[in-house]
Amino acid sequence: xxxxxxxxxxxxxxxxxEVMRERHPARSETFSDILQRKISSAVVVFREDIPATVVxxxxxxxxxVSDGPAEIRIVAHxxxxxxxxxxxxxxxxxxxxxxxxxxxxxxxxxxxxGGLETLTVQExxxxxxxxxxxxxxxxxxxxPGSSRPDGPVLRVVxxxxxxxxxxxxxxxxxxxxxxxxxxxxxA
Numbered sequence: 001x002x003x004x005x006x007x008x009x010x011x012x013x014x015x016x017x018e019v020m021r022e023r024h025p026a027r028s029e030t031f032s033d034i035l036q037r038k039i040s041s042a043v044v045v046f047r048e049d050i051p052a053t054v055v056x057x058x059x060x061x062x063x064x065v066s067d068g069p070a071e072i073r074i075v076a077h078x079x080x081x082x083x084x085x086x087x088x089x090x091x092x093x094x095x096x097x098x099x100x101x102x103x104x105x106x107x108x109x110x111x112x113x114g115g116l117e118t119l120t121v122q123e124x125x126x127x128x129x130x131x132x133x134x135x136x137x138x139x140x141x142x143x144p145g146s147s148r149p150d151g152p153v154l155r156v157v158x159x160x161x162x163x164x165x166x167x168x169x170x171x172x173x174x175x176x177x178x179x180x181x182x183x184x185x186x187a
Contacts (some may be wrong), residue, residue, distance in 0.1 A: 007042055039154075049131045056075075062122040073095075075087075075099055076088065076095070078090075091136055103124055107119050114183060
């Protein structure tokens with residue numbers, strides 16, 4: 001029924017799918033099958049490492065249903081007001097099927113009349129994670145293609161031994177104020 005080997009999800013997207021499975025176990029069998037397949041076949045990556053060609057939440061995607069014309073929709077978490085006809089929520093079998101697929105990848109899902117329809121990702125027109133990486137590059141941050149320059153970066157803001165002496169002096173000073181108020185416990 002479902003013909004994908006794997007999909008790629010960000011840690012956030014994967015968590016959302018797991019929560020959907022836990023909170024809404026009584027969905028249709030078709031939806032539950034797609035959801036289970038997505039979760040079990042997912043390759044989970046950080047948002048900085050997801051390829052720009054993969055459908056993530058809030059991605060604008062051009063896709064084709066079987067041999068029909070290409071359609072462009074925004075894959076969204078849930079239905080939103082004011083964007084009628086532009087969104088494809090992951091609470092819909094088609095939206096869920098596209099979520100995590102890469103350009104050129106397909107997935108077949110059952111239809112209401114008992115047939116199968118094949119959804120194929122033609123192009124990821126916009127992906128928020130890729131746009132974020134591009135903004136960082138323009139702002140002088142990390143270059144695209146290397147989400148982390150040399151692995152995780154930890155910036156040391158201060159050295160602990162310098163503040164240790166100052167902190168001890170402030171604690172002693174806080175108790176030597178000369179003010180003798182016993183506080184609310186004295187009442």
